[in-house]
Amino acid sequence: MTGHHRKTSVAALSAALAMSFAVGTAKAEDTIKVGILHSLSGTMAISETTLKDAMLMLIEEQNKKGGVLGKKLEAVVVDPASDWPLFAEKARELIEKDKVAAVFGCWTSVSRKSVLPVFEELNGLLFYPVQYEGEESQRNVFYTGAAPNQQAVPAVDYLMDVEGVERWVLAGTDYVYPRTTNKILEAYLQSKGVAPEDIMINYTPFGHSDWQTIVADIKTFGSAGKKTAVVSTINGDANVPFYKELANQGIKAEDIPVVAFSVGEEELAGLDTAPLVGHLAAWNYFQSVDTDANAEFIDAWHAFIGDESRVTNDPMEAHFIGFNMWVEAVEKAGTTDPDAVIDSIVGVSVPNLTGGYSAMMPNHHITKPVLIGEIQEDGQFEVVWETSGLVVGDEWSDYLPDSRPLIADWRAPMSCGNFNTETGKCGGKGVD
């Protein structure tokens, strides 16, 4: 290759790169832009990349149906690289520079907290698809994942009523979601008459890989003659070595079941699940749910991603619901203007994948069924219990004294995310 050729090919390459970045601005007015704010590199890429793909699929499908308001949708993908401050920068870039109509994104609670001020300041819309700790309701954010009462509390009820559990290990990764969830669960368990010495709380660092001592402790704690269960808010990567250690030390689900809130089909994909059969997870969706809507969704996903072995999971369903809600709210309002959409989206009800309808409530949380599933040998979950109806997401927990009197209602005239019913004023504070 001569020097000249090399130069031209480099120029062509950079032109192609520039084009791929410029696609957003080139078509300008005839499309509606949708921002996707998920980490594609760094530690959280493991979970968030799938959500980016799911969003691209939903947008492609919507365009096949003719787009929204007669315009095609256009995805603007940015990579905040699992770096929390970068989330805020990228969110600003999406709203200010790319002028997106709505943003679908974030996974960890820290990333959500870091973008909140940006969305508030620039009046953007964020759809947040992951189960979280609650204690928050913001005008510009729609929480399509589960609040603690849509996941943690029903799971504990199931263990108490069906498995007869009397002793509890609350094990979590050391950050805001597990800490707040465990605070709520501890208060809830004590309100149900569980003695403090029957609750063991344990925190581990992110990516903890040596679980020998903790699993041995759980084993000891569980052999005190009372039925014991582990409630796990262990995050992402640390789960694989945790479950491997459980299996190796011979803790079977029949003896000490583990119910997890962060382990879904995607996390199990990296594991030999044969020794884990019977351990539980609580979600609002499982890939194994047998409905026509779900079968259609899975087929579309496999066709889009081109790989039959890829699984679907709960946050994907949350994006499916959130995206359809946004589409319907925009159609209803006749515009993508954030204020109009915020007004029109409350009360919007769209089909979910588990055979019912989910509705957006005035507190910007949605209604969902709660499912408890047991891990099967093929890495899927089998539903062993579900709520009879839909559960409304409760942003301010009823089990924490500080947040009990608070409610959120974003409809006029209240339009407040933390209204204190005791003082009659907007601006209460729950648990940080």
Add this chain to the structure above:
Amino acid sequence: MRLAGPLTFAVAIILSLAGVAHSQEKPLREIVNSFAEARNFNQTEEIVAELGATGDPAVVPVLRALSEGDLHVRKSDNQVFIVSGRGKTLTIIDPLTGEMVGEEGKRALSKIRVNNGLRRLIRDTIGGLALGSPDPAARLRAARTLISNPDASSLPAIEAALEKETDPEVAAGMMRARAAAILVSERPDAEKSEAITAVAAISTQDALSLLLGFRGQATGELREQVDRAIARVERVQSYWAMAQNVWYGLSLGSVLLLAAIGLAITFGVMGVINMAHGEMVMIGAYVTFVVQEIIRTSAPWLFDWSLAIALPLAFLTAGAIGYALERGIIRFLYGRPLETLLATWGVSLILQQAVRTIFGPTNREVGSPSWMSGAFEIGQLTITWNRLYIVLFALAVFAVLLFVLNRTSFGLQMRAVTQNRRMAAAMGIRTPRVDAMTFALGSGVAGLAGVALSQIDNVSPNLGQGYIIDSFMVVVFGGVGNLWGTFVGALTLGIANKFLEPYAGAVLGKILVLVFIILFIQKRPRGLFALKGRAVEA
């Protein structure tokens, strides 16, 4: 419903001991086929109880299949079969005779659902049937289950089985099961007193919880006796807890040693701050994944050998990448530690993202060969096979490296170059080549570590990040430039960490270890085993 468990258990034991079989009014097949009508877990539970009550050993495979999720109903005629195989068509097997019946599409069958409660019931039922089993090992297992879940109603059955027992080991197990059951029964105090002594002799956590439970209802002399027994068991338990901590520490230390030993060469011996060291470990783990994938698709019988095959390949792959890294980047940066640090950190990001692009961002499944799964017990110490093999592997790698460094001509050249580069060059040693080979060796060893770590950690692009800080910590603590320092440093940190963890928790424990190292380095900047002499000054 909750009572069904222990009751069926007792009935099953009695029936199985009496040798009752096929005498029930309802034929077995009819009961088995009634699974098709069960609408919920409670109804399935009733049928399991009914099967257990027949006392017929023929139901054991049916129950086992049900527990494992292999019992299916054929939708067309509501017949129940055991299925095997994966995929769209399954082989169906007659549940009672065990004969192959034919094949059936997956959609034509529906699985009989089980939950934890059912699995527990099935385990107890099978356990009850096994107390009369001809296999002594099965009888012993049944007796052990009875110690963990003592039940007064099974006492007559245990005593009947004990009379017939000929194997002394099984008889001892049954004696203990009997003692455990007596403690929860209404037997007279004299028998209970004997039982306390027998249970205290078991000295396990199960025994302790049994005694603690009994303490509440004991009075007078019995209370004193049980208090003494509890104190004794607790003392025994504390010794075992100590031994367990030492073992966990050794095992964590060996993981640290494996992760750090490659760095002990590239950083310790060559002085290159290699931030991409963790990624070499990750590459080793991905080589294991690729080897297993190929074996799974083309030669499944080789699976137990997959790690042995992956070891040389991981060494060569990571070594080759290390060689390229040294030739392509690092050799231009010798003597400029800051630039080396930044460049290798950039390389680590590139390698991570490359792996993410090729293999996807999600975890990859690396299976354990059968000989590495499970655990065994020494006294009350549970030792998992994978940890034991990793400890042995770490020691072997260390020994081989020590040999290479001290007893081979390559090792001699390597030491010569690091101690006095110009003199070595004057003696005719090709120093650039030695540099490249040394770096490749360090990287290759990191690849070996990756194969071992794939057994206990996530195989994801982030695998290496978790080990890089720990590795530097070990090398700096142990003393730069000394393999023995790395060895002692890794094991010390592992054991210290495991002794701190129960008191301080995992998060604080790690912080305390870090603080300790910082203070230690203040006192001894060259680490545990400091190199002395002119080499240090160079």
